[in-house]
Structure formats: structure tokens, C-alpha cells
Amino acid sequence: xxxxxxxxxxxxxxxxxxxxxxxxxxxxxxxxxxxxxxxxxxxxxxxxxxxxxxxxxxxxxxxxxxxxxxxxxxxxxxxxxxxxxxxxxxxxxxxxxxxxxxxxxxxxxxxxxxxxxxxxxxxxxxxxxxxxxxxxxxxxxxxxxxxxxxxxxxxxxxxxxxxxxxxxxxxxxxxxxxxxxxxxxxxxxxxxxxxxxxxxxxxxxxxxxxxxxxxxxxxxxxxxxxxxxxxxxxxxxxxxxxxxxxxxxxxxxxxxxxxxxxxxxxxxxxxxxxxxxxxxxxxxxxxxxxxxxxxxxxxxxxxxxxxxxxxxxxxxxxxxxxxxxxxxxxxxxxxxxxxxxxxxxxxxxxxxxxxxxxxxxxxxxxxxxxxxxxxxxxxxxxxxxxxxxxxxxxxxxxxxxxxxxxxxxxxxxxxxxxxxxxxxxxxxxxxxxxx
Ligand SMILES: *[C@@H]1O[C@H](CO)[C@@H](O)[C@H](O)[C@H]1NC(C)=O
Ligand SMILES: *[C@@H]1O[C@H](CO)[C@@H](O)[C@H](O)[C@H]1NC(C)=O
Ligand SMILES: *[C@@H]1O[C@H](CO)[C@@H](O)[C@H](O)[C@H]1NC(C)=O
Ligand SMILES: *[C@@H]1O[C@H](CO)[C@@H](O)[C@H](O)[C@H]1NC(C)=O
Ligand SMILES: *[C@@H]1O[C@H](CO)[C@@H](O)[C@H](O)[C@H]1NC(C)=O
Ligand SMILES: *[C@@H]1O[C@H](CO)[C@@H](O)[C@H](O)[C@H]1NC(C)=O
Ligand SMILES: *[C@@H]1O[C@H](CO)[C@@H](O)[C@H](O)[C@H]1NC(C)=O
Ligand SMILES: *[C@@H]1O[C@H](CO)[C@@H](O)[C@H](O)[C@H]1NC(C)=O
Numbered sequence: 057x058x059x060x061x062x063x064x065x066x067x068x069x070x071x072x073x074x075x076x077x078x079x080x081x082x083x084x085x086x087x088x089x090x091x092x093x094x095x096x097x098x099x100x101x102x103x104x105x106x107x108x109x110x111x112x113x114x115x116x117x118x119x120x121x122x123x124x125x126x127x128x129x130x131x132x133x134x135x136x137x138x139x140x141x142x143x144x145x146x147x148x149x150x151x152x153x154x155x156x157x158x159x160x161x162x163x164x165x166x167x168x169x170x171x172x173x174x175x176x177x178x179x180x181x182x183x184x185x186x187x188x189x190x191x192x193x194x195x196x197x198x199x200x201x202x203x204x205x206x207x208x209x210x211x212x213x214x215x216x217x218x219x220x221x222x223x224x225x226x227x228x229x230x231x232x233x234x235x236x237x238x239x240x241x242x243x244x245x246x247x248x249x250x251x252x253x254x255x256x257x258x259x260x261x262x263x264x265x266x267x268x269x270x271x272x273x274x275x276x277x278x279x280x281x282x283x284x285x286x287x288x289x290x291x292x293x294x295x296x297x298x299x300x301x302x303x304x305x306x307x308x309x310x311x312x313x314x315x316x317x318x319x320x321x322x323x324x325x326x327x328x329x330x331x332x333x334x335x336x337x338x339x340x341x342x343x344x345x346x347x348x349x350x351x352x353x354x355x356x357x358x359x360x361x362x363x364x365x366x367x368x369x370x371x372x373x374x375x376x377x378x379x380x381x382x383x384x385x386x387x388x389x390x391x392x393x394x395x396x397x398x399x400x401x402x403x404x405x406x407x408x409x410x411x412x413x414x415x416x417x418x419x420x421x422x423x424x425x426x427x428x429x430x431x432x433x434x435x436x437x438x439x440x441x442x443x444x445x446x447x448x449x450x451x452x453x454x455x456x457x458x459x460x461x462x463x464x465x466x467x468x469x470x471x472x473x474x475x476x477x478x479x480x481x482x483x484x485x486x487x488x489x490x491x
Contacts, residue, residue, distance in 0.1 A: 079265065081371050081400065081448055083393060085111040087188075087231065087263040089123070089224055092242050092255035099207055100134055104255070105166075106181070106201040107226075109188040112391060113369045113402055114265060114451035119320045120186015122227030123166040128219040131208050138173075138182030138202030139166050165227070168200060179203045192389065193367050193404055220259040229322075230270025233263035267452055273297060275325075276454035277334045278447050282342035284437065285463035291332035295455035299329055306333060313361040323362040328416050335360035336449045338370065342442045342463075349381065349427050350435075350442070354403070356449065358413050358420035365413040365450065368422070369404040373446035377401045379429040385410060386424040399445075437465055 079085055088108045095102040107123070109116055123139075133141050142165045168186040169177060177183075181201040191198040224233040236259040244253045277291035299306060306329035307313040313326045325335045337357045344351040358365065371391070378398040380388060391400045403424065405411030410422045435441075440462035447454045 079267070079451070081373070081391075081393065081446070081453075082112045082114070082451070085114065085265065087111065087116070087226060087265075089226075089233070089261040089263065090242065091220055091236060091259040091261070093257040094203075094253070094255055096256065101206045102203065103206060104179075104201060104203050105139075106199060107188065108199040109190055109194075110198075111190045111265070111451070112192050113190050113371055113404075113448070115190050115193070115367055116186065116188040116226075116228060117322065118185065118187055119322060120168055120184075121188070122186070124163050124223075124225045124227060125221040126163050126223040127221050129208060131206050131221075133164055134205045134207045136166075136202065136204040137177055138179040139168050139204075141166050141204075163223070166202070168202070189367055190369075192402065193369065224261045224263070226263055230265050230267065231263045232266070232269070233261050236261045265451075271452070274455045275334060275452045276336040276338065276447075276449040277332045278444070278454045278456045279337060279339045280341075280443055280457060280462060281339070282437070282442065282463040283344060284342075284465055287463050289457045289461050289463055291330075291334065291337055292455055292457055293331050295332040296327075296334035299331070299333060306330075307361060315362050317362070325360045326362040328359040328361070330359060332455075334455070335363070336365075336454070338447050338449060338454055340444055340447075342437070343425065345437070348430055350430060352426045352428070352442075353423065354426065355421055355423045356413060359416050361416045364415050367404070367411055368413045368450055369402055371400060371402050371446075371448045371451075372444050373400050374444045375399050375434055375441070376428045376431060379431050380426060381429045382427040384425045386422075388426075439464075 088110055090106040090108070092104040092106070093101060094104050105123075107121065122142075169183040170185045171183050173183045179202060181199060184197070184200050186200075188194070188200060189198055220236040220238075222235060224236070225231075226233065239258050239260045241255040241258045244255070245251070246253055274296050277295035279291050280289040281287070306327050308329050315323070315326055317323055327333055327335050330337075335358065337359065339355040339357070341353040341355070342350070343353045354370070356368070356370065377390065377400060380390075380401060383403065385406065386403045387406055389402045389404075390398060391402055392398060393400055405413070405422060413422050414420050440459055443462055444456075447456070
């Protein structure tokens with residue numbers, strides 16, 4: 057029964073995981089670009105652009121977004137506050153993936169200013185170096201804005217025609233943006249609430265993420281153990297790559313890695329040599345059982361020498377999640393993704409304490425213990441029930457060991473149809489172990 061349940065949930069998960077642009081753990085997740093036409097002058101138009109990271113757990117990390125679009129006509133940017141337009145822009149990212157071969161034609165590329173930008177170049181909510189936390193972990197900082205004034209060489213603007221540009225891109229691996237659509241004009245409150253303004257026209261562009269497009273290879277794996285069995289089930293061999301494979305270099309434990317950090321590029325992982333070759337391993341240990349509660353210890357280990365993961369997070373799918381009673385040294389937030397099904401929760405670090413998962417080494421791990429209330433209707437240690445159905449780290453799904461390798465209760469017989477005597481024996485054993 058338990059196995060059937062696990063297989064069923066795996067089937068469900070697989071079924072819910074189409075390859076492109078949809079994450080079953082964050083079904084509404086998106087980054088929205090909002091284009092507000094604020095004012096039309098004789099020959100220019102003032103536009104305010106905002107970017108909101110409406111994802112539950114995926115951040116936009118350094119080097120940050122590089123926003124681009126194509127103009128419908130011969131528009132040009134006259135000036136800009138809170139961000140800057142780079143000349144033509146760097147198209148190598150797109151050339152490499154062959155996504156937008158003509159990206160450099162008529163296409164401005166905008167980069168964010170750094171937080172210390174001169175006061176005269178700032179606007180409200182600007183200048184974040186392109187970095188946007190998810191709205192769960194950065195409820196006050198998940199959005200950014202800048203302003204620009206647009207002119208055209210030929211036809212003048214009038215308040216009757218706003219032609220929104222197209223082909224928006226965030227310049228971030230794995231994201232693709234849809235077409236702009238006109239929405240009811242935004243309302244703004246300015247001057248600390250003293251003045252209300254309204255945009256003349258507003259367009260929204262929705263961008264979504266695909267893990268497969270961002271990185272076809274996984275970046276995280278899960279290992280398992282339990283108090284009732286000595287076996288530690290490791291991450292599956294070659295979860296994220298294989299040692300010795302071309303293009304997958306690694307650093308032997310004890311050697312000092314050489315890290316080449318190029319400016320304006322995300323650091324390439326430099327991983328410790330392991331049989332799984334993942335930058336991140338999540339270990340789930342079923343630690344103890346009490347009469348009404350059971351306890352799990354989770355350890356997240358960083359095997360990447362090139363990166364400190366700030367604002368890291370874990371999303372866990374487990375049928376007992378709704379009965380989480382206490383979480384030690386991590387923040388916890390239940391996620392209600394599908395109406396009444398509450399089997400998913402998010403764990404993340406406590407600010408200034410363990411919200412940065414340090415680079416590989418002695419301090420490169422974070423740990424928590426979680427106390428669950430046993431829900432008598434569904435709770436069991438049999439057949440792997442106590443292990444998570446799914447885990448993701450920073451929004452990327454982790455590779456799990458196959459269910460038939462999970463640590464097993466001693467003498468609980470094989471999966472499928474345990475003999476009645478076996479069942480009784482293991483129930484007695486369970487009673488002995490648990491109480
Ligand atoms: C984008 O995310 C927001 C916040 O979750 C949601 O309200 C909105 O419907 C999403 N947009 C789309 C097009 O899914
Ligand atoms: C805006 O509309 C005016 C009048 O209809 C037209 O002359 C002009 O070419 C249009 N401008 C743009 C930028 O499309
Ligand atoms: C998007 O780019 C394509 C190819 O460069 C171009 O043909 C098309 O007109 C652009 N769309 C918009 C709305 O600018
Ligand atoms: C457009 O985007 C803004 C900002 O994300 C949001 O508040 C608004 O609801 C969106 N409008 C529609 C119709 O989706
Ligand atoms: C990670 O943080 C530590 C401590 O702040 C710092 O010494 C180290 O250089 C950082 N590593 C990377 C790769 O940024
Ligand atoms: C899940 O959570 C929602 C919101 O807290 C609640 O209304 C619902 O009853 C819960 N469902 C179950 C099965 O516990
Ligand atoms: C577990 O959570 C569910 C839903 O919130 C609740 O109905 C049930 O009583 C809880 N069980 C225990 C043992 O706390
Ligand atoms: C512990 O679990 C492993 C993996 O399922 C299994 O092979 C082994 O027999 C179990 N050990 C005991 C003592 O039951």
C-alpha cells in the first residue's frame with residue numbers, strides 16, 4: 057500500500073512535470089515586467105519600467121538581469137534614471153544558445169545600477185545591481201524600477217498611440233518572456249502619499265522559468281538514513297555528472313581549488329570530487345520516534361568552492377508536512393499550492409544566522425531538526441513513507457535515490473505483499489522500537 061502510494065505520487069509528480077516553463081512546486085511563479093507610459097510630451101514619452109519577482113523560491117542572483125526588447129519603430133532612449141542602456145549589448149549569451157539570432161538589431165540592453173549609484177541617477181525602488189530575491193524571502197525587495205524618456209526620429213508620439221515594444225528578455229538563463237498585453241493603467245501614490253498619479257497606458261509582460269532550459273543537468277541530490285537501519289543511502293551515482301567525464305572537472309578533498317571569477321558572469325561551479333558530483337547535497341535523516349511525534353534532521357552540504365548561496369531555500373514535499381510542529385534554526389513556511397492539498401513546505405535560513413550557505417569546506421553546511429506530529433491515519437515508518445517525496449534547493453529539483461533503495465525497517469519483508477505473520481511481527485517490532 058505504502059509503496060503503491062509512493063509510486064502513485066511519483067507518477068503524479070512526473071505527470072505534473074512537463075519540460076518547459078512550468079514548475080509544479082511553483083505553478084504561478086513568474087517574473088512580471090510592467091511598462092507604464094507616464095506622460096507624453098511633444099516629441100518624447102516618459103516610461104516607468106518595473107520588474108517583479110513573483111516566484112516563491114527562485115531568486116535573480118548576481119550578475120543580475122539584463123533587460124532587452126525590440127522597438128516597433130525607430131524609437132531611441134533619450135535618457136534614463138535608475139538603470140543604464142548598454143550600447144548594442146552583449147549578445148553572446150543568446151548566440152551561444154541560438155535563441156534570438158537577431159537580438160542585436162534595434163535592441164537596447166538595460167542593466168541595473170549598483171546600490172551606491174549617485175543620488176542624481178536614482179529613482180524610487182531602483183539600483184539593486186540586477187538582483188531580485190523571491191517575494192517569499194524578500195517581501196520588501198522583490199521588485200525594481202527605472203525610468204526613461206523615449207524619442208523617435210520620424211513620427212511624433214500622441215496620446216492615442218502607444219506602441220509597446222516586443223521580444224522582451226531578462227537576459228537570464230532559463231527564462232523566456234511572453235508578448236506584452238495591455239492591462240488597466242497602474243495607479244501610483246507619490247510624495248509620501250500626498251499625490252496620486254495614474255499611468256496613461258500600462259503593459260504587462262510575463263516571463264517564466266524552465267529548469268531544463270537553464271541547466272539540463274541537475275544541481276542537487278538527496279541522501280537518506282534512518283535510526284532503524286544502519287545503511288546510509290547515498291545520492292545516486294552521477295546524479296549531476298560523472299567524475300572523469302569531459303567538461304566535468306572536480307577538486308579532490310584537501311586540494312585548494314583555483315577559482316576564476318569573471319566579472320559580470322555567474323560563477324561556474326567548482327565542485328569537490330564525489331560520486332554524485334553535485335554542488336549541493338541534502339541529507340534527510342529520520343532521527344527519532346516518540347509516542348506522538350517523530351523527528352527528522354536535515355543537513356544541506358555545499359560541495360561548490362565557487363559559491364556562497366545567500367538566501368538559500370529548500371522546498372519539501374511530504375505527506376506529513378501539514379503536521380510540522382517545530383522547526384529548529386530554520387524558517388518554515390507552508391505552501392498551499394493546490395487548493396486543499398497541503399503537502400509542501402519551504403525551509404530557509406534565518407537572517408544573519410544561517411541564511412548564507414558558505415562555500416565548500418568545514419563551514420559549508422546548514423542543519424535543522426524538525427518535529428512532526430504523527431497523524432495516526434497516515435503515519436508509518438514502513439516502505440519509505442518517512443522520506444520526502446520531492447526536494448528542491450533554490451528552486452532546482454534534487455535527484456532522489458530510487459524508492460526500492462530506501463532504508464528499510466529490519467525484517468519487514470519485501471515490498472508488495474508481506475506475509476501476515478511478517479506484518480504482525482513488524483508491527484510488534486514497531487511497537488517495541490517506538491514506545
Ligand atoms: C504572476 O504571479 C503573480 C503572483 O503570484 C500572479 O498573481 C499572476 O497571476 C502571475 N501571472 C501569470 C501570467 O501567471
Ligand atoms: C502616432 O499617431 C500619430 C497620429 O495618428 C501618427 O502621426 C504617428 O506616426 C504615430 N506615432 C508613432 C510613433 O507610431
Ligand atoms: C521580434 O523580433 C523579430 C525578429 O528580430 C522581429 O521580426 C519582430 O518584429 C519583433 N517583434 C516586435 C514586436 O518588435
Ligand atoms: C500587471 O502587473 C502588475 C505588476 O506585477 C500587477 O499588479 C497587475 O495585476 C498585472 N495586471 C494583470 C492584468 O495581470
Ligand atoms: C564566501 O564567504 C566567505 C565569508 O564571508 C568569504 O571568505 C569567501 O571568499 C566567500 N566565497 C566566495 C566564493 O564568494
Ligand atoms: C490546507 O490548508 C488550507 C489553508 O490553510 C486549509 O483551508 C485546508 O483545510 C488544508 N487542507 C488540509 C487537507 O488540511
Ligand atoms: C495533521 O494536520 C491535519 C491538517 O491540518 C489535521 O487535520 C490533523 O489533525 C493533524 N494531525 C495531528 C496528529 O496533528
Ligand atoms: C536497511 O535498508 C537496506 C536498504 O533498503 C536494506 O538492504 C537492509 O536489509 C536494511 N537493514 C536491515 C537490518 O533490515
